[in-house]
Amino acid sequence: MSQVRNVKIIGTGKYLPNKKVFAHELDELLGVKKGWVEQKSGVALRSFVGNETASQMAAHAASEAINEAGIHKEEIDCIVSVSGTMEQPIPCNAALVQKQLGLSESKIPCFDINSTCLSFVTGFDTISYLVHSGRYNNVLLVSSEIASVGLNWEAKENAILFGDGAAAAILTKTPENGNSKVLAGHMETFSDGAHYTEIRGGGTRLHPNNQNAVETDFLFDMNGKSIFKLSSRNIGDFVDTLLAFSDCTMDDINLVVPHQASGMAMRILRKKLGIAEAKFMNIIHNHGNTIASSIPMALHEAIVQNKVQRGSKIMLLGTSAGLSIGGIVFEY
Amino acid sequence: MSQVRNVKIIGTGKYLPNKKVFAHELDELLGVKKGWVEQKSGVALRSFVGNETASQMAAHAASEAINEAGIHKEEIDCIVSVSGTMEQPIPCNAALVQKQLGLSESKIPCFDINSTCLSFVTGFDTISYLVHSGRYNNVLLVSSEIASVGLNWEAKENAILFGDGAAAAILTKTPENGNSKVLAGHMETFSDGAHYTEIRGGGTRLHPNNQNAVETDFLFDMNGKSIFKLSSRNIGDFVDTLLAFSDCTMDDINLVVPHQASGMAMRILRKKLGIAEAKFMNIIHNHGNTIASSIPMALHEAIVQNKVQRGSKIMLLGTSAGLSIGGIVFEY
Numbered sequence: 001m002s003q004v005r006n007v008k009i010i011g012t013g014k015y016l017p018n019k020k021v022f023a024h025e026l027d028e029l030l031g032v033k034k035g036w037v038e039q040k041s042g043v044a045l046r047s048f049v050g051n052e053t054a055s056q057m058a059a060h061a062a063s064e065a066i067n068e069a070g071i072h073k074e075e076i077d078c079i080v081s082v083s084g085t086m087e088q089p090i091p092c093n094a095a096l097v098q099k100q101l102g103l104s105e106s107k108i109p110c111f112d113i114n115s116t117c118l119s120f121v122t123g124f125d126t127i128s129y130l131v132h133s134g135r136y137n138n139v140l141l142v143s144s145e146i147a148s149v150g151l152n153w154e155a156k157e158n159a160i161l162f163g164d165g166a167a168a169a170i171l172t173k174t175p176e177n178g179n180s181k182v183l184a185g186h187m188e189t190f191s192d193g194a195h196y197t198e199i200r201g202g203g204t205r206l207h208p209n210n211q212n213a214v215e216t217d218f219l220f221d222m223n224g225k226s227i228f229k230l231s232s233r234n235i236g237d238f239v240d241t242l243l244a245f246s247d248c249t250m251d252d253i254n255l256v257v258p259h260q261a262s263g264m265a266m267r268i269l270r271k272k273l274g275i276a277e278a279k280f281m282n283i284i285h286n287h288g289n290t291i292a293s294s295i296p297m298a299l300h301e302a303i304v305q306n307k308v309q310r311g312s313k314i315m316l317l318g319t320s321a322g323l324s325i326g327g328i329v330f331e332y
Numbered sequence: 333m334s335q336v337r338n339v340k341i342i343g344t345g346k347y348l349p350n351k352k353v354f355a356h357e358l359d360e361l362l363g364v365k366k367g368w369v370e371q372k373s374g375v376a377l378r379s380f381v382g383n384e385t386a387s388q389m390a391a392h393a394a395s396e397a398i399n400e401a402g403i404h405k406e407e408i409d410c411i412v413s414v415s416g417t418m419e420q421p422i423p424c425n426a427a428l429v430q431k432q433l434g435l436s437e438s439k440i441p442c443f444d445i446n447s448t449c450l451s452f453v454t455g456f457d458t459i460s461y462l463v464h465s466g467r468y469n470n471v472l473l474v475s476s477e478i479a480s481v482g483l484n485w486e487a488k489e490n491a492i493l494f495g496d497g498a499a500a501a502i503l504t505k506t507p508e509n510g511n512s513k514v515l516a517g518h519m520e521t522f523s524d525g526a527h528y529t530e531i532r533g534g535g536t537r538l539h540p541n542n543q544n545a546v547e548t549d550f551l552f553d554m555n556g557k558s559i560f561k562l563s564s565r566n567i568g569d570f571v572d573t574l575l576a577f578s579d580c581t582m583d584d585i586n587l588v589v590p591h592q593a594s595g596m597a598m599r600i601l602r603k604k605l606g607i608a609e610a611k612f613m614n615i616i617h618n619h620g621n622t623i624a625s626s627i628p629m630a631l632h633e634a635i636v637q638n639k640v641q642r643g644s645k646i647m648l649l650g651t652s653a654g655l656s657i658g659g660i661v662f663e664y
Contacts, residue, residue, distance in 0.1 A: 109520060197422060198422050202534050207550065218541050
């Protein structure tokens, strides 16, 4: 069954916090030999928050996307936060973004969609059905992530991958004479890997006030080898399925925008799928892995750098905690 | 524009944890006079978790819903957690539910939708577009909430409202000869009230390891009076809008299933909207406010107690942190 939805991205934006962290600074901090951080992670430069909150970063990225879309912020009629982290456990992120955008009188509905690093892809895929049907006219999707507060610097190989930042996109229904469309979305979750990537503490199972909790329970933990095994076993078939649903071959795709997981993970993925370097968007060297912001940020850069044009076929593709693989193919 | 979606709820389920807590026990615990807890909250009996996790409760409720729907669990093709709390910050709840259901080999996509107490309503409203379009055949929506770990017993009036528990529903496309349908959904967010209901700490703004955080930062906090003012100013118009979108009057609605916020809040809401007691589902006395589980749990009870039949028009309606008001009208 065709999954086509007449949906168009009419604006994107990104925001990076002010504090810049170079790989060589982390080399020193971690007491490793010069060049180790960049070589291991592929990240030469990342940004970390100083005083910025996630909703402030979200508002910056959203404002750029709104401006790019050529609409007034009051024309947005749904705000969906698509982040893997929360600013506060309650309320949802999107309500805090509405407030930061100065839209607290607007009544715009606000809610969150979360599939960790794939949240933007899941949100785009899901909400496009509502845009196609006319339920909403201009939806703001915004990912805003502060990874830096939750990193365990004892687990160096994991901690050195991440950066903070936000990215946003505005979805609207494709005008009568337009060709923009979502061709297909697909997601698969393999919960044998549910605990391969986790923050164990901070939710209801191990509450922050739990006396038995230790500091590392509240920090990011990842078993890279197990993730690699489970995802490489499944990603080939996954991409074949997504392409079949899209009625495309990989040759039809003008640009793949992958989750910027790590330099090495992206290199392996690209080679496994046989994608030329020029068709594989890579911004990890100066952004790091910004969780769910990573894919829309790379998409924004692809647009800004003219790597895609209207009519280009784009595949967003990634893995996330869960373990999930997700992707969407659309004509920009 | 008509919002009608051909979607049918084919099964519901609920789960309450084993530990039963009577109002008089809380009277003693809190050192208040006998009868105060029940009189203030409307809750005579609630359930709190012992060793149960949220995903275990979710699996129990989901299994009942799957059984009621007469399908095999393998026929589910999307799992959406619609909870206001998380079991762990990473991964998303739905992946943990997939694992608990013994479906870790199924590849069923898993993600979360969160609008605090309205998460089930938002999830039902949003996902019904995907079911209507044929993207998914059988979607499991499940709310599972552990309020008890996050309560501040110094703020008695708030703490005494809550209970733990889970509720689930299976959505499918209405068969050719069926009449079940979603008539309309609507949501409004008023972020002037974003901090009226909150847990400030535990996210990226005030991380669990933050040395400046105090115990109460990680506990539920609510300014009941401000919420009451903001929501009563808007709920009348909200319901008028929802009914207009549904092409219904309140007389057409066979049952209103409100968020079980508190005995008093529900009494005021019912009178304000002029709804007869018999048409207003109330299960707070033996469940408490179970956050996002509250609405699907009350819906499940309405079905089990034969308060609704196929063909009944049902309105789900509630307020949540954000502050948001949300509702959906559907023909069961």
